[in-house]
Amino acid sequence: MRMKQVIIGVVFLAAVTVVQVTAHHSFAAEFDADKPVTLSGTVTRLEWANPHIWIYLDVKDEHAGIQHWQCEGGAPNTLTRNGWSRNSLKPSEAITIEGWMAKDGSKSCNMRAVKLPDGRVVFAGSTGGDNPTPKP
Amino acid sequence: MRALSTTRVAALLVVAFVAPLLAQARKEYQPPAGPTPRTAKGKVDFSGVWEKPYVPDMTKDGRNQKGFPDLPFTPWGEHEWKTYDAAEGDYTGACLPFGMTRSMNTPEPMQFMQSDTYLAFLFEQNSWFTVVPIDGRKHGDGIPTWFGDSVGHWEGDTLVVDTVNFNGKTRLDTIGHPHSDQLHLVQKFSRPDLGHLRYEVIVDDPKTFTRPWSNVRTLTLRPDWEMMEYSCEENNKDLWEGRIKVPKYKP
Numbered sequence: 460m461r462m463k464q465v466i467i468g469v470v471f472l473a474a475v476t477v478v479q480v481t482a483h484h485s486f487a488a489e490f491d492a493d494k495p496v497t498l499s500g501t502v503t504r505l506e507w508a509n510p511h512i513w514i515y516l517d518v519k520d521e522h523a524g525i526q527h528w529q530c531e532g533g534a535p536n537t538l539t540r541n542g543w544s545r546n547s548l549k550p551s552e553a554i555t556i557e558g559w560m561a562k563d564g565s566k567s568c569n570m571r572a573v574k575l576p577d578g579r580v581v582f583a584g585s586t587g588g589d590n591p592t593p594k595p
Numbered sequence: 596m597r598a599l600s601t602t603r604v605a606a607l608l609v610v611a612f613v614a615p616l617l618a619q620a621r622k623e624y625q626p627p628a629g630p631t632p633r634t635a636k637g638k639v640d641f642s643g644v645w646e647k648p649y650v651p652d653m654t655k656d657g658r659n660q661k662g663f664p665d666l667p668f669t670p671w672g673e674h675e676w677k678t679y680d681a682a683e684g685d686y687t688g689a690c691l692p693f694g695m696t697r698s699m700n701t702p703e704p705m706q707f708m709q710s711d712t713y714l715a716f717l718f719e720q721n722s723w724f725t726v727v728p729i730d731g732r733k734h735g736d737g738i739p740t741w742f743g744d745s746v747g748h749w750e751g752d753t754l755v756v757d758t759v760n761f762n763g764k765t766r767l768d769t770i771g772h773p774h775s776d777q778l779h780l781v782q783k784f785s786r787p788d789l790g791h792l793r794y795e796v797i798v799d800d801p802k803t804f805t806r807p808w809s810n811v812r813t814l815t816l817r818p819d820w821e822m823m824e825y826s827c828e829e830n831n832k833d834l835w836e837g838r839i840k841v842p843k844y845k846p
Contacts, residue, residue, distance in 0.1 A: 482651060482701045482720065482769055483827065484688030488681035489838045508830035510690075510721075531833070536703060536719060536823045562682060563838055 483510035483534065486559075490569040494560040498528055498568065502552045507535050507545035514548065514573065516556065530556050530568040547581050548573070626790025626816040631752070634711065639752050639786050641707040641714065644822060645814040649702035651769035653798075659813040666772065672803035675773035679766075684842030686764065689834055690721065690827035691841075692741035694765030695758055695780055696796065698723060706822050714747060714754065721827040727756055734759055739776060741765060756782040764844055767798065775802035790816045 486492070500518035512532040517525050532538070535545075548554070555574045561567040572580050624646075632640040648659040655662045668676060687693055693701070703719035715726045729747035737744055739762040747756040763776030781797040792814040799807040833839040 482649065482687075482697075482703075484833060484839060485681035485685050485769055485771065488685035488688050488840075489833055506830055509825050510827050510829070510831060511833075513830070513832060529832075534703070534825065536825055539823070540820065561838055565836075565838070567836075567838065 486569065489561055490559045491562045492559060496556075496558055496560045496568055498530070498556045498558075500526075500528065500554070502548060502550050502554060503527075504550060505545065505548050509534055509536065512538065514554075514556070514570070516554070526566055528556075528566045528568065530558060530570045532570045532573070543581055548575075552576075624815070624817075627818065629789035631786050631788055634709070636711055638711070638749065639754065640709055641754070641784055641786060641792060642709045644704055644706045644817045644820045645792060646704050646817045646820070647699065647701070647814050648812050650700040650810065650812070653696070653700070653768045653772060653810050659815070661811040663808040663810060666808060667805040669801075669803060669805055671775075672773055672800075675803065676771070679771045679773065681771055682840070684840045686766075686842050687769075688831075688839035689841040690831055692723060692765070693718075693720060694741050694761065695725070695743055695745075695782075696767045696774075696798070697765060697769065698725075698742075699782075699794075699796065700768055703825065704817060704820055704822065714756075717822060719822050719825050722825050729754060729756075739763070743778070743780065752785055754784045756784070758782070764842075773803055774798070774800045777802040792816070 498516055498518050500516040502514060503517055504515040506513040506515075512535055514530050514532065516528045516530065518528055520526050553576055556568065556570050557572045557574070558568040558570040561569075574580055632642070634640045648657055650657065650660050650662070653662055654664050654666060666672075666676075681688075687697065698716075698718045698720055699705075701718070701720040705719060706717040708715040708717065709729075712728060712730050713726050714729050715724060717724045723742075725742045725745060727745040727747050729749070731748045732746055734744050734746055734757070737760065739760050741762055741764065743758040744760040745756050745758040747754055749755070758780040759778075761774070761776055761778045761780075763774070763778070765774070766772060767774050777800055779799040781799065783795040783797075785793045787793060794812045794814055795809055796812075797807050797809045798804065834841075
């Protein structure tokens with residue numbers, strides 16, 4: 460089981476690493492490299508516009524309440540050239556986002572990767588060149 | 596035989612699976628082959644849509660990018676670098692002009708359009724452009740600007756673009772390496788064949804650095820790409836919701 464996790468992690472990292480990032484703003488201006496976050500929830504909306512796409516996500520908390528999160532991804536231009544489109548993700552789909560939280564404590568995050576239930580990784584490509592190096 | 600640790604297994608997996616995946620990704624695109632294109636007057640023609648290496652940190656090497664690891668800061672430059680905090684103000688996040696080096700550093704492609712008199716730099720990042728006279732004229736005496744004042748001249752088959760008169764409000768790269776309004780930028784362009792452009796950028800700024808330093812890159816022709824519109828302001832929620840601040844420039 461441990462080995463399987465390692466393999467999944469390594470392949471997941473590879474899928475993330477080969478995708479270009481966008482450079483609209485500095486990562487450090489807004490996000491905290493010491494606050495990684497993994498969010499599993501349901502998509503409520505996708506905004507496909509420059510300079511960044513935004514995914515809106517409802518996440519159940521430990522008290523059975525719903526937290527409304529918003530997460531920033533790459534530029535639509537770059538993502539389009541990487542084969543993604545505004546139809547690659549639809550409302551009500553269950554996804555897992557890996558990324559980093561905003562410094563201001565709001566329920567905002569910077570996405571490193573979005574993982575679909577079928578295992579595909581979409582919309583990878585986060586902000587800036589000073590974002591942390593993903594660790595396996 | 597001693598059992599392999601998880602770390603070693605992970606390392607082996609990286610070598611066995613990830614490296615070939617990355618190599619495969621890099622092999623996916625090959626530009627067309629052929630001789631260096633030339634204009635009717637025999638000059639090297641740089642026209643085309645080009646894929647650039649993303650250079651968020653000009654001290655680092657990367658694919659198609661040779662960085663300069665140890666920047667020769669002056670005391671002023673060292674202070675500017677060590678006290679920089681993008682959280683206190685990020686001009687690119689505020690959609691202000693990136694300036695010349697940060698525009699060349701972006702991962703978005705660019706297009707060159709060339710005549711005998713001008714070379715137009717069309718950056719997809721934020722749909723900005725700068726038009727450079729390449730007929731050998733001297734610098735003008737205009738007001739300082741974000742992209743500076745550029746003029747070009749030919750040294751054999753190399754086009755040398757010389758830029759001064761920057762307003763000093765930009766950073767050299769995403770990570771925030773500084774420069775002053777004394778920045779003198781020299782960019783050298785050559786095209787060894789149809790599919791590749793050799794690019795050298797020399798940073799000469801006596802207020803910030805004790806001596807000039809450079810990066811060398813290779814750009815790749817992408818005839819399969821068209822330039823796309825890029826509005827920085829369209830959905831800049833980071834700024835509107837207060838997570839990014841506009842820098843407080845001194846008037």
